[in-house]
Amino acid sequence: MVVHPRRLRPRRRQARASVLRPGGVRPLARYRRGPRRDASRDRRRPRRVLAGVPREEDPIARAEATFLHDDAARLLARVDEAGGPTGLVTHCQRFLADPVLDRLDLRDRFDAVVCCTDxxxxxxxxxxxxxxxxxxxVDxxxxxxxxxxxxxxxxxxxxNAGLDAVHVERVGHADRGRCVLGDRRVNRLDELV
Known part of the structure; x- marks a missing residue:
């Protein structure tokens, strides 16, 4: 277990996900940053950056390109039948998530929707x-x-939130280039039903 470096809370299990690479388990943060390069030896063309111009996705185009996996629909139906609370936490900004939830008719399926922000x-x-x-x-x-x-x-x-972690392996760790370790791994969400 690796302690999350930004926040230590007493009496709580803190962890940061790790990846399994040839040669053993390494903290994920090492791979997020990518390999260190000497900028003076970088022969790639410099990318042009427009200062002050944010690059945004088209929310409608994103919603039209998004679909709900059949296994996710079955899991949500089962949770609805059981009457359990459900929440959605997404890295998508609210302006991107709302059209997706509306198009897929999912807004009323979740008791809470949290979009990650600063x-x-x-x-x-x-x-x-x-x-x-x-x-x-939920306490x-x-x-x-x-x-x-x-x-x-x-x-x-x-x-880090004290919950069991279920990793849904839709891509395959060979294609992903690393193996994500959780408390449980499933290929389909309906395996949890």
Missing amino acids: ETGWKPDPDPIELAMAEIG PRADRGYYAGDGASDVGAAW
Whole structure:
């Protein structure tokens, strides 16, 4: 277990997701930054950057290109039948997430939707997950739950929030280039039903 360096909380399991590479397990942060390069020896063309002009996605185009996996729909239906609370925590900004939720008719399927921002925090920070848990009335000290996601930051956020981490391996670790380790790995969300 690797302690999340930005925030230490007493009496809480803190972790940062790790990846399995040939030669052993390494903290994910090492791979996020990429290899160190000597800028003076970099022979690539410099990228042109327009100062002050944000590069934004088209929310409607993103919503039209997004689909709901069948297994995710089955899991949501099962949770609806059981009456359990559900929350969604996404790295998508609100202006991108809202059209997707509307197009896929998912807005009413979640009791809480939290979009990561500088104010709410970014996964693997536990704050966005804890905010969603508070909105759905789940006490992490008294209630049990899990957080399912398809990335190492999802696993780290779950652990940092005191939840079990379910890694949904849709791509395959050979294609991803690393193996994400969680409490449980599934290929389809309906394996959790």
